[in-house]
Amino acid sequence: DTGVSQNPRHKITKRGQNVTFRCDPISEHNRLYWYRQTLGQGPEFLTYFQNEAQLEKSRLLSDRFSAERPKGSFSTLEIQRTEQGDSAMYLCASSFPLTGVSGAREEQYFGPGTRLTVT
C-alpha cells in the first residue's frame, strides 16, 4: 500500500500523559499537513511542512503541541500533558503541487487518522 499511513490508529491515554503520533506520507510528496477533527466537525488545520521545514502553524497548536519532520520524510506530532479537550481524530495529509491548473489546486491525500481519547 503506497498511501499515507498513520500510527497508531487509536490511542487511549490518561490526562497529563504525553502522546506521540506518526505519519508516513506518500514517498514523493514533499508537503505534509496535520489536521485535527473533533466529533461532529470538519477537520481544522494545525500545521504544514514543506520538506523538513515547518512553515505554518495554527493558533490551535498550543505550546503543548510540537510537530517535526526530520529529513523531510515521516512526521511526528507530540502532545504533552494531554487534556480531555485534546480528544479528537488527528489527520495527516501529504501532497505534491500541481502546475498548469486553474485556481489553487493541490490534491491532499489523507491518512486514516489517529483517534485520541484522553480519560
Next chain:
Amino acid sequence: AQKITQTQPGMFVQEKEAVTLDCTYDTSDQSYGLFWYKQPSSGEMIFLIYQGSYDEQNATEGRYSLNFQKARKSANLVISASQLGDSAMYFCAMTWRKDSSYKLIFGSGTRLLVRP
C-alpha cells in the same frame, strides 16, 4: 477571512435518486479551489471532486458533479443515482495559496443517509 458554510447537518435520499448538498464560501482571493470530500465511518477522507475558481465549466467526476455559481459563492455537490454506499459524511473545503501552503479549510459537514 476564508470561510465555508454547510447548512444541512443531515440529509436523507432514496436509493437511485439524485441529491444536492449545499456549500457556500467566502473569500477575497481571486485564485482558490473548492473540494468535496467523503468521510465514511472508517474516518478516512476521500477526495471526490475539485473546482478551480477560474474554471468556466462545472466539474464532473462520474456520478458527482459540482454546481459552481461564482457570483453567489456557492459550490453545491450533486450526487446522481444514489447508492447505499454513499451514506457518509460529506465535507466541502476550500484552499488558496498563502506563501507555499495550500491548507484546506472545511465546513461542518453534511451527513447523508441513503434509504433502500
